[in-house]
Amino acid sequence: MDEQALLGLNPNADARYRQRAMAYFEQLKESQDAWEVCAEALAKGIYNDDHVKFFCFQVLEHQIKYRHAGLSAVQQQLIRETLMKWLQCQLMNSQPEKPFIRNKAAQVFALTFVMEYVTLWPKFFFDILSLVGLNPHGVDIYLRTLMAIDAEVVDRDILHSPETRRNTLIKDTMREQCIPNLVESWFQILQAYQQSHPELTCQCLEVVGAYVSWIDLNLIANDRFVNLLLSHMSVEELREEACDCLFEIVNKGMDPVDKTKLVESLCQVLQSAGFFNVEQEEDVDFLAKFSRLVNGMGQSLVLSWTKLVKAGNVKVAADTLQAVEAKVPLLLQLLVHEDDDISANIVGFCYDYLHVLKQLPQLTDQQKANIEAIMLAVMKKLTYDDEYNFENEGEDEAMFVEYRKQLKMLLDRLAQVSPELLLEAVRRVFTNTMQNWQTALFMEVEVAIRLLYMLGEALPASHGAHFSGDTAKTSALQDMMRTLVSCGVSGYQHTSVSLEFFETVVRYDKFFIVEPQHIPNVLMAFLDQRGLRHSSPKVRSRVAYLFSRFVKTLQQLRFLLISFITSISDFQENGFPALLTSDDQLFMFETAGVLIVNGESPAERKQALMRSLLTPLMDAFRLLLAKLPQETEEERQAALADCLSHAVGFASRTSKAFSNKQTVKQCGCTEVYRDCLQAFLPALSCPVQRGPLRSSVRSFLHRMIICLEEEVLPFIPAASEHMLKDCEAKDLQEFIPLISQITAKFKRQVSPFLQQVFMPLVLAIFEVLARPAEDNDQAAALEKQMLRRSYFCFIQTIASSGMNEVMANQGAENIERVVFTIIQGAVDFPDPIAQKTCFIILSKLVELWGGKDGMVGFPDFIYKHIVPACFLAPLKPTFDLTDAQTVLTLSECALTLKIIHLKRGPEFIQFLQQEYLPSLQVSPEIAQELCQVLQQPDVKVLKTYIKVRADERDSSLILKNVILCHVPPSCYEGQ
Template sequence: MDHIEEAVACALSPTADPALKQQATQYCEQVKASPDGWQSCLALFVREPKSTPETRLFCLQVIEEALMSRSNNLDDSRLGFFRQTFMDYIQREFVSGGVDNTLSSEPPYLKNKFAHAIALLFRQTYLKSWTTFFADMLAFITPLPQSSGKSNMKMVDLFLRILMSIDEEVVNTLTSRISSKEENTLNINIKDRMREQDVPALANAWYELLTEYKERDLSFAEMLLRIVGVYVVWIDISLIVNERFVSLIYSYLLTTSIRNAAADCLTDIIKKGMKPLDKLQLISILGIVDVLQQVDLSSDSEFRGRVARLVNNLGLQLCQIWQDTNPQANSTYPPTANPTAYTHISQLVPILLQFLRDEDDNVSEAVFGFLREILNIFKTIKKATGSLPQEQKVLMRQILESIVMKMKYGEDMDWVCVAIAGGSESVGTIGEDSIGDEDMLNFIELRRELKRFYDQIAALSASLTTSFLHSAVTTTLTTFVNEKAAGSAGVSDWRDLELALYLLYLYGEAIKGIPQFAVVAPSVGANGGKNVNPIPPVGAPLTPLGECLFEMCKSGVSAYPHPSVSATFFEIACRYSNFFEIRPDCIPDVLEAFVDPRGLHHPLLANRTRVWYLFWRFTKDLKTKLSPFVQTVLTSIQDVLTIEASLPPVLAPDFDLSSFKDQTFETKTYLFEAVGLLISQDTIPAQQQFEYLSAVVTPFLTEIQKCLEACRAIQPSSNGTVGGVSGITAGSPMYQDLELVWTLHHRLMALGSIAKGFPDVLTNKKGAAVAGTTGGPCAQIFKQVAEITLEALVTLSRFEVIRSAARFTFGRLINCLGQDSQPYLPPLITGLLQECSIMELAEFLPFMSQVAHKFKATIISILNGLLFPLVQKVFFFLNQVPNGTDEALALVELRKSYLAFLVGLFSSELENVFVTRANGQHLNLILQSVLHYAQDMSDVPVSRMAFGILLRAVNSWGSQSENAGGYGAPVGNGSRSGSVSPDYSERLEAPGFYQFMYEHIVRVTFEVPLKPTFDLQDGQSMLVLGEIAGLQKAIVQKQGDVFLSYLSQVYLPSINCPPDLAQEYVQALQQLDAKQFKKYFQ
C-alpha cells in the first residue's frame, strides 16, 4: 500500500523527475490491470489514518474498474468482502456521530466516487446476496433516541448520492453502461425487484426527509426533489401523486428558495409515460393551473423559465391526449375525454400567453412546443369542420397579438441590416456570421421561430391575419403621420415603426397565393365563364393589404431617422412591386426614397449595399412603369456610379488577386445592371438611350484608358500573386500595380453589368439578327466597350481577374451586339485560353456554349478552327494528376463543362463542326472520350451526360450504312476532299461512325448496367438506365432490321445470352414505344 501512495504522489507531482513520473504512472496502470489490485486499494481507501485524497480517489477508481470490468472474477465471497468493508466504513465514517448538523469531512468528489462504487456493488449483489440493501441504508438514516427525531445528516447525504448513482447505472438509458442484452435484462430485473420490495419504503423516506429538511437544510431537499423526479419515471405514480406528497412539493414551489427544483420535479411527474385517460386523471388530480396562479413570477427569470418548461410539458401532454381522444381519429375513448382535455388546455392558455410575452426570450422559447401543438389542434378542428369556431378564433387572435409583441426589438437592442424574415435573399446585407452581438443573433433566430407561428395562423385564418395586419399597420402609420403633422416627428419609437413594417413584409409570405392589392369583380370570359385572376385596373379599390401599402408610401415613414425603417420600407416595396402596377401614383414616392439619403445615398454602408440590390429588383419588376423618371433617376445617382477598388492594407505572401473577393463591389454590380435596365426601355427614343448610355459609360471608358496606360508599365512577370516571404504593404510598387489591375477589373465588370441590363438582340433559327432588333445607336457604345475590353485582355492577359472580367463582359456584349460581336470573338478566345487555369477553362466552355446557341450556323466558321485546340486544352488538363483537393474538384467541374459543351453543340445544330476537314480526323478521339465517361460510374451524372451525347450522335449520324466511309475505317478518318457550303447548312456525314456505333456504343449500352458498381437502387443510376434505353431505341430507329439482326445473331450470342431471352429482348426493342421500352429495360 505504501508503494501505491508513493506512486500516486509521484505521478501527480508537477516537480517530479520525468523518468520517475513515467515509472509511477506505469505502476499505477499495473495496479489497475492487476486482478487483485482492488484488494490493496480497498484496504488503503478505508485505512485509518486516512491517506491523501488523491490516493484514495485512485483507489476508488481501481475499485470501480474491478466492479465494472472484472465483475465476472468476483465470486460471492469477494463481493461479500466488498459489502462488509463498505458497511464498516459507512458505520465509522457516516453513522457514528452523524446526528448533528455536520457533514462528513470527506471531500464531495470522494463521496460521489464512493457512492458510485456502492451503486456498482449494489448492481452486482441486489438480486442475490444483498436483498436488504435499501433496508440497511434506511436503517443508518433512522433517527437515534438521542437525536430528538432528527435523521442522520451524514448518512442522508451519502444515501442521496447513492440513489443518484443507482439511477445513472441502472435506470437512466443515457448514462447506464449497457453493453449486452444480459446487462439490460439485469437492469430490468433490478427495477422490478425494487418496485415490488423497496420503492414504497423509499417513497415514504423521501416524504419524511423532504418534510424534515424543509426547515433543516434546503440543499438536501433540493437533491431529494431531483431524486423524486428521476425515479417517478418508472415507479408507481400513486406513491408520489397523493395529497400529502403533492402538497409538500407545492409548498416548495410557492415559498422556498429551491422552487426551481420543485418546478423540475413537477415537470418530471407530468412527463411520466401513461395511457391517455390515466394521464388526464393525473393532470386533474394535480391541479397545476390553480397552483400556478398563486406563484410569484415577477422577479426571477430563471424560475419563470422552469415554470414555463413545466407549462410547456403539461400543454404538450394535454394536446397529445386531445389528439388521441379525438372522436374523428379514435372512437374507443369516453366522449367526455376530449372536451375535458380541451378544457384543461383552455385554462392553461392564459399562462402560455403570459410566458410568450415574457421579456426574457429564453422563457418565451420554453413554451414554443405547446404553442405549436395548440395551432395543430386548431388545424385539426378546421380540417374536420371546415371552419374554426369563434372560441378558437378569439384564442388565435390573442396568440397572434402575443407573437407580434414578442417580435418587437427590445429597448436595449441595436438594429443591424440583415435580411429580414430569415428566408429572404440576403444580397448586400451583413452576414450573420459578421454580427458580434450574440443577443442580436438570438433575436434574429427568435423572429424566425415566431414567423413560423405567424405563418401557421395565417394559413388557419387569412381573414384574421389580414384584419390584424391592417389594424396594426394603419394605426402605427396614422400615429406617425399625426405626430409629423403636429411637428413632433421622431416621437414615435423606431421599434414600433419597424415592427409594423416588418409585419407588412411578412404578410406576403404568410398568405398563400399571389397577394391581391385591389378588389376586382370577376370578369366574364369569352366562353361565358369567370376569369379566375382578372387584372385589376389602375385605381381599383384597394384590399386591406393594398391600403397598408398605400398608407406606407404616402405617410413619408421612409424618412424616419432610423435606418431600420427605411431599410424595411425598401424590402416591402420590392416584395410587393406589383402593387405599383395598379397604383403608379406611388412610384415617385418610392423612387425619391431610393435615390436620396434614405436609399442609394444612405450614410451606412450596410444599408447602401442592400439598397443597390433592392433598387435592381424594383427596376427589373417595374421597368415599363419607370420611363418618365429615367432622366431624373440617372441624374440623382450619377455620383453613386463610382468604383472603389480597394485591397487589404497588407497583402500576405500567399495573396492571390484571383481569389480575393470584394463583396461590396459584387453587390454594386446590381446597381449598374439597374442602370442598363432603365436606359434600355423600349419607350425611350433610341437617340435618348444613346445619350443616357454615353453619359454613364464614357467616364468609365476614359478611366479604363488611363488605367491601361499605367498598366503597361507593370512588370511582365507580375500575374496577380505576391510571393516572397514578407508580403507587401500599401504604397509599394507591387501593391500599386495590383491596385491598378483590380481597378481595371472592377470597371470592366461594371460595363458588363450595364450591358446585362440591355435586352438581347433577337436572332432567327440560323443565328442571324432579326430585322429591326439590332443594337441601334447604343451598339456603337457597346462596340467601344468591346474594343477596350479586348485591349485590356491583350495587355494584361496574364492576370486571371482580367481574363475573368473580359469573359463576363463579353458574355453580355454578344447578346447586346448580336452578330456585330463576332469579329471580336477570335482575339477574345485567344486571350482567354492563352494562360487559362483549369477552373477558367471550366467556366469558358459554358461561355462558348452560349456563343454557339446565340449564333448557331453563323458562328461555325469560328468554331471550326477553335474546336480541336479547345479539346486539346481540355484533354491536357484532364490527363493531369490533381494537386490537392481544390484542383481535383476543378477537374470534376471541367469534365462536366466539357460534356455540357458537346451537348450544346448538338443542341445548337452545330454537329457539322465535328466532321469538317479540320476536325473530322479528330472525331474518333472526341467520341472515345465520351465513351470513357459513359462507362465511368464513379460519377453517375457525368455518365448520364455522356450517354446523352452518344444519343445525339446516333440521331445525327446513325442512319449511315456499313459502307459509309468504308467498313472498318476509324471514325472521322475519311478525309473530306470536296468542298462544302460555307455555312455548313447541310448535314455532313461522319465517316466510320457506323463501325463505332456497332463496336462501341452498342457494347457499352449492355456492359454499363451489368457493372458491379451500377446501383439499381440509386435514382441517378436509374436515369442513366433510361438514357441507355433511349439510346438503343434511337439506333433501332436509324438502323432498323440491321441493328435488330446484329443483336439477335451477333452481339447477344457473343455474351452468352440464351436464345429465347435474346429473341424476347429484340421483340421488345422492336415493338414497344420509347416509354414502354424504358420501363421494360429497367
C-alpha cells in the same frame, strides 16, 4: 500495466508518449485477456491518476460494447465483480471521483446492464441499491447510471432503431420486476437529500422526469410524490429541476379525461401555493421553467379537448375548454413578461389556444377580449429594447430575431381567428404612432410600421390585396399606406425605422398603381439621405436591392430615368469611398437597365440612354487596363483587377433588363454592347491578374451569347485564342461551358470555328491533365476530375448537336485519340458521372458512324473497344451499384449495346456468340441468353438483365479473373 505507455495519457505528454499510449490502448482492446489488468486496477484502486482510471474504464467499455458475446462466463463475471468492487470503493472514499470519471463509470454500468440484465444479471438494480443504500457517493453513481441507461434504452432524441426489440424487452422486464422499487428509492433520495445535498436531489428529479414517460404514472402522480415535488418548488436550488420534472409528468401520454384531471389537480395545488402570482416572482430563470410547465399543461388540455371533440364527448369537452380558458389570464401574464425567454416558452400554448378559438362556431365576449389581449401582448413584445445593438448584432440579437418569428406565427394565427379585430388593433396602434412619430421612441415607430408590414402576410388576400382604387371601399391598409408615405416618417433618424419603411413600401408596391401621386415622394426617399445616400451602409445596401424591386414592379417611372442615370456615378468610387458596395451597385445598374428598356422611348433614344450609362464604364475600363501592367505592387494590381471586374459585371447586369419582348436588337442597343465587347476583350491578353479578368470577361460573353445572338460570333475566335493560352485546369473547366453554349445555340453557324478550335482545345485539356501532381494534393485531383467531366460534357455537346463534321474532319489519328479517351473515361476512372457521360457519347458515335454508310473503320473500333468497354466497366471493383449515379451509368451502358445491335444487326449477335463471349469463357447457354435479351425490342429488358448480372458479379456471364480485351494506353498519361 505498461507504466511507460500510461505516461502518454497525460494531456501534457509529448507526442512520442501519446503515440505509445494509443498503441497500448489498441493492444488492450484487441487482446483476449490483456484487458483484465485494467479490471484489476479498477477493482483494487491501484492508480490515483484520473487519466489512467478513465483509460481503464475505456478499455472495459470496449470489451462490453463490442466483444461481450465472445467473453467467457468467467470473464463476464469478472466485469460484474470489478464494477461492484469499484462502486464499494467509492462508498469508502472521503472525496468523490471527478465528474468525467463518474460519467464514464455510469456509461460502463449502463452498457453492462443492457447486455446482461434480462439474462445474466436480473438483480442488477437490487445489487446496486443494497450496496449503496443512502451513501451520497453511491447514490450519485446510481443516478448517473440510470440516466446512462435512459440514453441507451429510451431517450427519443437518440436513434435506437436496430435495438428496438431489445429495448422493449428491457423496459417490459423492468416494469415487471423492479420499477416500484426504483420509484421507492427515488422517493427516499428526494426526501433524504432535499436539504443536505441539493445536487443529488436535482439529479434524482432529472431521473424521475426521464423515466415517467414509460412507467406507471400512478407510482409518481400520487399525493406523497406530488406534495414532495411541490415542496421542492419552494426551495431555491431545487425549484427549476422540480419544474422540469412536473413538466415531464404532465407531458406523459394519457387518456384525455385522466390527463385533464391530472393537470387540473396540479394547477389547483400550484395556484394555492401562490405560484400563479407571476408579478411577485423575481427569479427569471425559475419563471422561464415555470412558463414551460404552464405551456405543457395548457397544450395537454388543448390536446385532450381535441380528442374529446373528435370522440363526440361534448359535455367533457366543454369542461376541458373551460379548464383551458381558466389558464388564459396566467398565459397572458407570462406572454407579456419583459423577459423574452419566459414569453417564448408560453407561445406554443397561446398558438394552440387560438387554434381552438378558430374552430369554434361563435366567440363569446370573453374570448374576444382574450384575443385582443393576446394581440396587445404580441404588439408589445415585438418591440425592440434599448439594448439591441443594430450596428454589431450578436447572439442576443439573433435570439430576439428568432423570438420575433414566433410572435409572427401568433400574429398570423390571430389573423385567421379574427382578421377584423387584428386589422382594427394594428390600425389603432399605427395611426396613434404616426400622428406623433417626431416625439416617439424609435422602437415604437419601428414596431408600428412592422405591424403594417406583417399584415401583408397575416391577412387573407381579400384584405391584403384590397387596393381597389374605389374610394367608397378604401381599405384600412390603403389608409395606413397613405399615412406612411405622406406623414414624413421616412425621415426618422434610426436605421431600423428606415429599413422598415422601405421594406413596407416595396411589400405594398401595388398601392402606388392605385395612388401614383405618391410615387415622386417615395422615389425621393429612395434616392436621397433617407435611402441610397443614408449614413448607414446596411440601409444603403438593402435599399439598393429594394429599389430595383420597386422599379421592376412600377413600370410608370419614366420621368425618373434621366436623373437616375445621371446620378448613378455618385454611387461609384471616383477616388472616394463608395456609397454602395460593388454587389449593391449591380442592383443599381440593373435598375437603370430596366428603366431604359421598359421605357416608351423610341429605339434611338434607348440606345443613347444605354450608351450614356455604359460609356463611363468603358472609358474607366480602358484607362485602368492600361495602368494594370505597369503596377508592380501585387496588392495594387489586385485592387485594379477588382475594379475592372466590377466594371464588366455592371455592364453585364444591365443586360438582365432585356427579354423576349424587348430584345437588344429591338431596343437599338446592339452596337453599344458590341462596343463593350471590344473594350473588354483586350483584358484576356493582360499578362497580370489573368484569373479574375478572364472570369469576368467570360461571364460577360455568356450574357452576350444570350442577348446579342449572332452579333457576338465575330468576337468568339479571338476570345477563345486568348483564353486557351497558358491556361490552368480551372481556366479550361470554365471555358468549356462557353464553347458548349455557343455550340448548342448556334449549331451549324459555328461549325467552321468549332472545327478549327476543336483540337487546340482538346490538346490543351490533355496537356493540363497530364501535368504531374503530388499524390496527396486533393485540390489538384479534384480540379482534374472536374476538368475531365467538363471535357466529356463538351464532346457530348458536339456529338449531340448534329455537327458530325466537327469531329469527323479532325483526321483519323486525332479522332482515334479522342475516342480512346472516351473509352478510358467509361472504364478506367471511378467517377460515375463522367462514366455515364462517356457511354452517352459512345451511343451517339455508334449512331452517327456505326451504320453501313458510317465512318470507314469505325465498325472495327466498335468490336475492338466499345463492346469490351460495356463489359469491362461493370467489372471494376469501384463500380458501386448502391450508388444512384452508377446505376444510371449501367443503364447507359446497356443502351450503348442496344444501339450497336440496332446499327450492326445479326453481325453483332454473331460476333458476341462466336468470338467475344467465348473469349471471356462464358458458357454457350449464358451467351445465348444475353443475345436473346439484346434482341428484345424493349431496351428496359436489357437494362434490367444487365443490372441483375452486374449484381451477381461472380456469375458465369462476367468472370472477374479472365483476361479481358486489351485497352490502349492512356491518351493523356499522368492523370
